[in-house]
Ligand code: SAH
């Protein structure tokens with residue numbers, strides 16, 4: 001049964017990773033199809049849905065602060081419904097009704113599709129509703145018809161994570177790995193391409209282990225090859241675990257022209273001792289051998305990574321090994337995090353005597369090295385002509401276009417005269433790069449032949 005909430009307004013507030021971004025598109029599509037109206041500001045919203053993240057403590061605290069501050073924002077029609085979903089919803093469940101006070105709905109990471117029913121129930125029964133049931137086996141992957149960008153789509157190929165890195169909460173809040181049926185993924189890619197999508201990002205916590213629960217076949221390499229044949233122009237994926245990046249996947253990556261020459265390969269640390277304590281199941285030399293193989297297959301490939309500073313027991317020597325690794329690989333982009341203790345994970349029980357100020361000082365040193373590395377990589381594009389997928393105008397200046405290179409670098413360029421922005425968004429145009437910085441490039445669009 002499809003409920004209708006004709007005329008009610010809603011706003012989704014999203015935290016965390018691409019999983020939540022994709023869930024946001026699903027929630028927005030479901031509520032739009034029930035005739036609800038999307039609004040941009042809290043004071044205009046009858047319903048506010050939070051898609052939450054608890055990967056680090058800062059994300060937790062932010063949610064609590066945001067929900068609390070809503071108490072002072074009047075609802076447009078008297079009563080406002082607040083729904084908390086995502087990873088904090090899954091982790092804390094019913095408790096949130098007490099701790100956050102005025103929350104009406106709590107739903108878990110497996111229950112996004114139940115939101116309209118929960119909304120109906122709350123409206124009818126005037127009482128709080130909670131749904132955390134894990135029904136992953138019958139997971140509903142309905143395709144969102146509303147996307148943040150018309151030219152880009154997230155395409156989930158699996159759910160959950162089996163890796164249990166000792167610092168990480170994700171396996172506890174997203175459940176075990178379940179691969180989505182191969183044919184369903186290909187069908188969705190075909191639909192997206194026929195809908196005008198230019199770029200697909202395949203999603204999973206560890207895409208490289210796709211198919212392991214499907215008797216080992218088909219595998220991730222098969223997905224790359226088959227999705228690459230759909231006519232999609234740009235194909236990306238996140239996230240790739242180094243322990244499972246096979247030669248077969250490297251070959252498929254190199255032989256699929258749609259695969260962009262950019263790989264996010266989170267390393268976390270440059271010290272074998274710390275990698276072992278993190279339960280990452282690879283060594284620095286294995287990681288470097290993957291980088292070498294990828295570069296051999298695709299010489300101009302750019303790497304990005306995630307790094308954690310301050311894992312319990314990390315000493316100066318371990319930290320220097322991380323700096324060394326960043327310099328050796330030469331990352332184009334790096335996401336740096338200070339270790340955040342997550343209750344319930346194995347690392348939460350480890351003792352550490354390193355002071356917060358030492359960790360902060362190391363973090364600052366790492367950021368300097370990471371920035372140097374990004375700058376050096378961007379410099380390679382100077383005076384080159386690169387294909388840029390136009391995403392929109394710059395947030396600061398509406399006369400400047402912004403877009404992404406194949407290596408996922410941000411490019412700013414002037415909007416040509418007599419051209420409307422709508423004619424540019426979603427198009428891939430050649431751009432001559434005239435200036436390079438740490439975080440972005442600048443250039444001019446050149447006439448297409
Ligand atoms: N599945 C992906 C991403 C997981 S979360 C992967 O394995 O790479 C994204 C990043 O958050 C991780 O790569 C890690 O660098 C960081 N992270 C996860 N837990 C953390 C914690 N407790 N403290 C600090 N950073 C953390």
Ligand code: SF4
Pocket residue numbers: 161162163164165168169170171205206241
């Ligand atoms: Fe977390 Fe590790 Fe799984 Fe990534 S692979 S989600 S870091 S447990």
Ligand code: F3S
Pocket residue numbers: 015016017018019020052053054055086087169170173174
């Ligand atoms: Fe955060 Fe959950 Fe993603 S904890 S990083 S939103 S899987």
